[in-house]
Amino acid sequence: MRPPTALSDLGISLVQWNALREIHRNPSASMHQLSELTFNSDQAFGTLTTRLLRSGLIDRxxxxxxxxxxTLTEKGKMLLQQGQARHHRVMEGHFAGLSDDERDLLGTLLNKLGGYLTTSHDHRLGLRPIDFGE
Incomplete structure (x- = not known):
């Protein structure tokens, strides 16, 4: 399963889902900071947030x-949560060929390189979990 396919029936693209994820993770970030976190130009991120606003997924x-x-609306939070579950399944599939030890090593190396990755239960996949405050 590829990420765009995994999200398509939710009516959201991987780019849009990633923007929701970073907005949720970084509630006080400026548009410029969010554009950097999502690997977009400032202009592209502005266009993206306009689409998310019109879809009722974020507030400004x-x-x-x-x-x-x-900030995410309730609809945006719901899509983020649904997408997160699918993202985890896709990532697990990508790393299925690695043993637990190899996943641990990969997670350690990614943490060392990225610094922003956490050492949560998902560390073997190089994932930073989303805290939904529940």
Whole structure:
């Protein structure tokens, strides 16, 4: 199963799901910071957030100074959670050929390189889990 296919029946693309994930993970981030986190240009991320707003997946508020702050709507949170489960299945499939020891080693190396990856129960897949506050 490939990520775009895994999300397509939810009506969301991998790019859109990733934006929701980073908005959720970084609630006070500026649009510029979010564009960097999602590997988009500022202009592309602005276009993406406009689509997410029109779809009712995010809200936009004025933050400090000129910063625009984005938050997920209930619909956005629901899609993020549904997509997360599918993302985990896809990632598990990609790494299925590795032994537990090899996954541990890969997770350790990715943590060392990325610094932002956590050592949670998903560390063998190089995943940073989403905290839904539940």
């Amino acid at each position: 508020q004025q933050g400090l100074g000129r910063v625009i702050v984005h």
